[in-house]
Amino acid sequence: MTKMLIIGPPGSGKGTQAERISERLGVVAISTGDIFRANVKGETPLGIEAKKYMDAGDFVPDSVTNKMVRDRLSESDVENGFLLDGYPRTTAQVDYLDGILANSEEKLDVVLQLTADDEELVSRLLGRAKETGRSDDNEAVIRHRLDLYHEQTEAVVAKYAERGILTQVDGIGGIDEVTDRVMQAIKAAQAA
Numbered sequence: 742m743t744k745m746l747i748i749g750p751p752g753s754g755k756g757t758q759a760e761r762i763s764e765r766l767g768v769v770a771i772s773t774g775d776i777f778r779a780n781v782k783g784e785t786p787l788g789i790e791a792k793k794y795m796d797a798g799d800f801v802p803d804s805v806t807n808k809m810v811r812d813r814l815s816e817s818d819v820e821n822g823f824l825l826d827g828y829p830r831t832t833a834q835v836d837y838l839d840g841i842l843a844n845s846e847e848k849l850d851v852v853l854q855l856t857a858d859d860e861e862l863v864s865r866l867l868g869r870a871k872e873t874g875r876s877d878d879n880e881a882v883i884r885h886r887l888d889l890y891h892e893q894t895e896a897v898v899a900k901y902a903e904r905g906i907l908t909q910v911d912g913i914g915g916i917d918e919v920t921d922r923v924m925q926a927i928k929a930a931q932a933a
């Protein structure tokens with residue numbers, strides 16, 4: 742069973758590529774952002790709590806997010822492997838995930854980092870805002886999410902790099918082109 746994580750700044754294409762990896766490898770993709778958005782839409786207590794943070798581009802508190810992920814990873818569809826998208830994005834979340842996975846035989850196998858520069862990301866996200874109207878896709882909030890990525894999530898990337906399981910993939914280019922790179926990177930990482 743393959744346990745994977747896709748990490749990268751907002752707008753780097755994590756969700757798009759995660760769906761494709763999930764289809765091709767038959768592993769379930771788990772996106773914390775999607776789970777939060779579904780809860781916001783359904784006006785659940787979790788969604789009502791999360792919305793305040795999401796609209797401001799802030800992280801939802803670890804206490805809320807960690808428990809949500811723990812519950813999700815206890816479901817039976819993760820048996821064939823999983824691909825996390827959007828979690829962990831703080832070093833405290835890395836520690837928590839380590840705790841969850843300590844009960845199973847393996848740790849994460851592959852961590853893919855999608856890279857792109859900030860100006861490309863801002864322009865992609867402003868484009869997406871016009872199409873999807875995500876409430877956190879306006880320029881001030883986008884810049885704040887990018888700042889948080891640099892301030893907090895890059896430290897997560899560094900941790901996985903130290904463990905020797907990080908692979909960087911250039912996220913600039915067409916969607917299919919990036920998928921080809923991603924699939925190559927997974928193959929190479931699994932052969933290593």
Ligand SMILES: Nc1ncnc2c1ncn2[C@@H]1O[C@H](COP(=O)(O)OP(=O)(O)O)[C@@H](O)[C@H]1O
Nearest residue numbers: 751752773774794795799800801806827828830
């Ligand atoms: N691991 C997490 N920890 C805290 N907050 C999270 C996490 N994942 C998602 N969120 C919340 O959901 C929002 C949207 O997440 P996501 O869709 O993953 O954004 P993006 O892919 O653009 O980075 C985040 O800005 C944050 O408020």
Ligand SMILES: [Mg+2]
Nearest residue numbers: 755756774827
């Ligand atoms: Mg996303």
